[in-house]
Amino acid sequence: MSAVVDHDAVPGGERVALVTGAQARLLAYAHEDAIAQSRFEREVRALAAALPTARYAINLCEDRYRFLVAFCAAALRGQTTLLPSSRAPAVIADALAQHADSYCLGDIALDPSPPQYWRLPETLAQAEGAPPTIAHDALVAIGFTSGSTGQPKPNPKTWRAFRASTAQNLAALADLLAPNRVTPLVATVPPQHMYGMEMSVLLPLLGPIAVHAARPFFPSDVAQALADAPAPPLLVTTPVHLRALVESGIALPPLAGIVSATAPLAQDLALAAETRYGCEVREVFGSTETCVIARRRTAHELAWTPLPGVRVSPQPDGTAVYAPHLPEAVVLADLMEVGADGRFVLRGRSADLLEIAGKRASLGDLTRKLLAIDGVEDGVVFQLDAGEGAVRRIAALAVAPTLDEAGILQALRASIDPVFLPRPLRIVEALPRNETGKLPRDRLLQLLQGNAG
Known part of the structure; x- marks a missing residue:
């Protein structure tokens, strides 16, 4: 089955397919439903004709298949899907x-129901x-950063860019996919998140x-979804979900592999998951x-291998x-040590580096x-805002019932310099983690001040 075509071979104004593959191939499935590409295309056409006239759409669909249909219907209608960093009412508004x-x-x-x-x-x-089909250079989505380091920022995505990045992702996962047939995929991440969009919508x-x-x-829901797969599936998840699975002790059916992102994955957790799930x-x-x-x-391994055509430069x-x-x-704010072969090791983020009284540490x-x-x-150490010329204090939140x-x-005094002790x-x-386990900075500040809202 062919993957995406060479993105450079198609002129920007030319129309290209929204979905590739044979009409009969399985595109989505649920417990008792198998959805072929032909049915998907028919539903996309009908929904595109019914959508309101607008320039932008915020896709809040909970069902991942309906998200796919709505995303493609909006693109077919010439609309750009907005992907806010959260589905909280204030963020949507x-x-x-x-x-x-x-x-x-x-x-x-939805209660409350969003405007429009x-x-x-x-x-x-x-x-x-x-x-x-849509124009190759059509603006199909605008993703917003998570807000973990400040205000979310918009990032426009064209169909050309999505096709090219998806070709890279397919190459990166090729040896985990079943040869010459469709590989089922179960994702614990929302399709509204860019990682979820890449892995569970574009793939x-x-x-x-x-x-x-x-x-x-x-964990029990994940196990059931994996059991619904017609063949060993690929599990797309996060470190938070993966740890919950491992610690639950729940049995899973045979897997094609596990993919993780959104936060650093601890090596001991990765090894435990490989050992448990084979x-x-x-x-x-x-x-x-x-x-x-x-x-x-x-x-x-500690070092990262760039995907085909990717190069990083400190x-x-x-x-x-x-x-x-x-x-x-x-x-990116990430600090990387790049080897002669192009592989790199993460050394933190520039915003995470601290220097107080001539001493250095990282958040x-x-x-x-x-x-x-x-x-x-669970816990997090972060830096507070400060007025001009003032030293920025370090704060921490911890989930520690005992x-x-x-x-x-x-306990911290035994392992860190006193100047880096978090106060307050x-x-x-619980920490205010979002759907992918990240910690928006504004929510941390609210919780630190005793406001859980």
Whole structure:
């Protein structure tokens, strides 16, 4: 089965396919439903004709298959899908306000209902016609950064760029996919997140992948979704979900492999997952700005291997990323040590580096030392804002039901310099992780101030 075509071989104004493969091939599935590409195309055509007239759409569909249909219908209609960093009402309202001529679409009743909300019908209509195509350089999506280091920033994505990055992802996963047939895929990440978009939307649209319609969350739900697969599936997940699976002790059916992203994957967790589930755990590295750019087998290696055509170049304030799907270099805040063979090791983020009283540390290392304390179940160390000329204080939040703040600080004194002790340090019931396990900075500040909202 062919993958995407060479993106450079198609003029920007020419129309290209929204979905590739044979009409009869499996594109999506659920517990008792198998959806062929032909049915998918018919539903895309019918929904495109029914959508409201607008320039932008915010796709809030919970069902992953309906997200696929709505995303392609919007693109066929000439609309750009907005992918906010969160589906929280305030974030959605802000995205609508910043993009005139926009609306929301979804597949369930929402309370509160977002402004300009258009709900998909219970039964998707079907319409015959030519295979759906769009302009090669059509602006199909705008992804927003997670807000973990500040305000979310928009990142436009054309269909040309998505086709090129998907070709790279298919090459990066090729040895985990079944030869000459469709590989089922189950994802725990939402399709609205760029990692979820790349792995659970674009792969089934442009490669030999069939995606499960659900987004399982609890270990038992993940196990059931994997059991629905007609062949050993690929599990696309995050370190948070993977740890929950391993610690649950739940049995899983045979897997083609496990893919992880959105946060650093601990080597011991990767090794534990490989041992328990008998398959490779492949970590991918990327960002909303760049999409996936590198891969590694975390259980056995530290260095990252760039995807085909990707090159990274250290800069004073981070690292420049060059890739076939990027119109120009993108500078990330990540600090990388690049070897002669082009592989690289992450050394932290420029924003994470601290210098106080002539001493240096990193927020990532301080967080690891916090998490190493017996009794700390989850935690984060971060830097507070400060006025001009003032020293920025370090704060921490910890989930530690059996400890108190004084005990945690005492334990930290054994492993870090006193100038880097976090004050304030607050014990909380849970960290405000989003759907992919990240920690938006504004939510951390709210929780530190005693406001869980």
